[in-house]
Amino acid sequence: MxxxxxxxxxxxxxxxxxxxxxxxxxxxxxxxxxxxxxxxxxxxxxxxxxxxxxxxxxxxxxxxxxxxxxxxxxxxxxxxxxxxxxxxxxxxxxxxxxxxxxxxxxxxxxxxxxxxxxxxxxxxxxxxxxxxxxxxxxxxxxxxxxxxxxxxxxxxxxxxxxxxxxxxxxxxxxxxxxxxxxxxxxxxxxxxxxxxxxxxxxxxxxxxxxxxxxxxxxxxxxxxxxxxxxxxxxxxxxxxxxxxxxxxxxxxxxxxxxxxxNENLNLVDEKISSEISSVFDALVLGVKDYAKKCGFRSALIGLSGGIDSALVSVIATAALGSEKIFCVSMPSKWSSEHSKIDAKDLVARLNINLNTISIENIMSSFEKSFIESLNFKTEGITNQNIQSRIRGTLLMALANQENHLLLSTGNKSELAVGYCTLYGDMNGGLSVIGDLYKTNVFKLCRWLDSKDSIEHRKAYKLDTKVKIIGDQICNKPPSAELGPDQLDTDSLPPYSLLDKILKGIIEEKKDLQLLEQDGHTKEQILKIITLIKKAEFKRKQAPPILKLSSQSLGSDWRVPIAISN
Structure with missing residues (x-):
């Protein structure tokens, strides 16, 4: 038979x-x-x-x-x-x-x-x-x-x-x-x-x-x-x-x-794919099919020069082809020169499209309007969120005009603790790496830059002669660059610590006592639990997240918004 x-x-x-x-x-x-x-x-x-x-x-x-x-x-x-x-x-x-x-x-x-x-x-x-x-x-x-x-x-x-x-x-x-x-x-x-x-x-x-x-x-x-x-x-x-x-x-x-x-076959000589290479394959297929089945022929990405948007750009290029990827750099007065250069260098390595729109004048116009109309000076987190929302508005306008699929570039660590802006960097039709913790983003990028990824890069028509992400992007301290000399660690614990606690809470469903047994302090744990709860309303408005783990923060995360502290 x-x-x-x-x-x-x-x-x-x-x-x-x-x-x-x-x-x-x-x-x-x-x-x-x-x-x-x-x-x-x-x-x-x-x-x-x-x-x-x-x-x-x-x-x-x-x-x-x-x-x-x-x-x-x-x-x-x-x-x-x-x-x-x-x-x-x-x-x-x-x-x-x-x-x-x-x-x-x-x-x-x-x-x-x-x-x-x-x-x-x-x-x-x-x-x-x-x-x-x-x-x-x-x-x-x-x-x-x-x-x-x-x-x-x-x-x-x-x-x-x-x-x-x-x-x-x-x-x-x-x-x-x-x-x-x-x-x-x-x-x-x-x-x-x-x-x-x-x-x-x-x-x-x-x-x-x-x-x-x-x-x-x-x-x-x-x-x-x-x-x-x-x-x-x-x-x-x-x-x-x-x-x-x-x-x-x-x-x-x-x-x-x-x-x-009735056919006797020899045992398969299985070439076991590494977990990290399978993650890349999965994300590429996720972007490719989402675009195709939803009727998009091209993708749009806000390119900051940071590691998250760089990784999403590589995945999108592998999924759709370099000629169909359109990136926009939107520097403000706080954007570092090296981030601008890193973004341009990445675009050259991927052979994708890049436009630059400075938001300095737009931001100044916002600040002026608030002062003149309301005698209200935007400062701190409000000022930072306005910058993000200006960028989000520009990206959505371009996506609407050109029928691009706007790809959100936030990672799981950020989505978990709310280190993201509604109607800003959370804008998009698909969250590509929203189920990858920041530490795993680094791992995937370092794999992409290693010799172990050569065959994958060949298959996806990516450059095999250079490091595709690049040392400058992989080695810089993470920063949203929404304020002077800002670093993620100004607001968050180091990702090596944060991600272990997040995984314990989200995937492993550990309570305070078990997390303390893992060596984390009560103060650290309670702070992160509070951040997760406060960010729930944001996640309810996030784009679909490509699922990789046993517990993503997408359709399988069913936590109420209004709960007691």
């Missing part, structure tokens, strides 16, 4: 377009003499479809498209079977009234062959808002060349049931254990599993456990592409019954592969 894996990049809600993509891949499978095509979870919709799933007209439209797809496949490719992910309607009066299902297209018709059992509700997942849980495991029989194969089918989270590996506790249901008695010949897992730090390793371990426990090969099919803040890495694979990989598809790229269940 020959399987064809189709690692697809769907557009959420584009039912017609996604169906055409499935039909195209089915044609490739037919050319490879496949018996069955496997596509990811909710492949007809794209994942996550969110409240589009509540639109009754789209659910009905889905069935019409599914009928037509079934007929088209039969007419062109005969009896080839195709597994497709859909939202299956339940005809009763209860809500939610959908299953997250897999249907099998065969001979011009389709039928449901699996429904998702475990519906995740952690991090970004909210599946119980839309779906009901199936109660029984799914097994189908396929007869190929007079031999019958029993296939166990799981959908994404149904595989993540080993507490010792995935760490979220034992589910009430355990599809892998339930499948043991079914005597299956092969386990399928059709997924839409987003990228996060260390996800590759966890996914491998959880899949290896299932294959070894059931003593059958496992085919894991994952979605690829970025949808809003989520990045899907693909990385589909096949494991033998001993839990070792015998086939590996590409990371962060659409890919296909075929495999016959």
């Amino acid at each position: 020959n399987f064809f894996i189709a690692q697809l990049n769907p557009i959420v809600g584009d039912l017609e377009g996604n169906a055409k993509k499935i039909l195209t891949e089915t044609g490739k499978a037919y050319s490879n003499c496949a018996d069955m095509v496997l596509t990811p979870e909710l492949s007809l919709w794209g994942y996550p479809a969110k409240d589009l799933l509540l639109k009754k007209n789209l659910i009905e439209r889905q069935y019409s498209i599914l009928d037509q797809l079934s007929i088209s496949i039969f007419k062109k490719y005969g009896n080839l079977s195709v597994a497709v992910g859909i939202a299956e309607k339940i005809d009763d009066s209860f809500f939610p009234n959908l299953y997250n299902s897999i249907v099998l297209i065969e001979r011009g018709k389709w039928k449901t062959i699996a429904r998702k059992i475990i519906l995740p509700t952690y991090e970004v997942f909210d599946e119980k808002r839309y779906f009901r849980s199936e109660q029984r495991v799914s097994v189908i029989s396929k007869t190929i060349k007079n031999k019958t194969y029993k296939l166990g089918i799981t959908i994404c989270e149904d595989l993540w049931v080993n507490e010792n590996i995935e760490g979220r506790g034992i589910h009430k249901k355990n599809p892998i254990i339930d499948l043991k008695s079914k005597k299956i010949d092969l386990l399928l897992n059709l997924s839409a599993s987003p990228y996060t730090f260390k996800k590759f390793n966890l996914r491998n371990k959880i899949s290896s456990f299932a294959a070894k426990y059931l003593q059958v090969p496992l085919i894991y099919v994952n979605q690829i592409g970025a949808n809003d803040d989520l990045i899907f890495d693909g990385n589909s694979f096949i494991m033998n019954k001993n839990g070792s990989k015998i086939k590996q598809l590409k990371s962060f790229s659409e890919d296909t592969s075929s495999w016959d269940i």
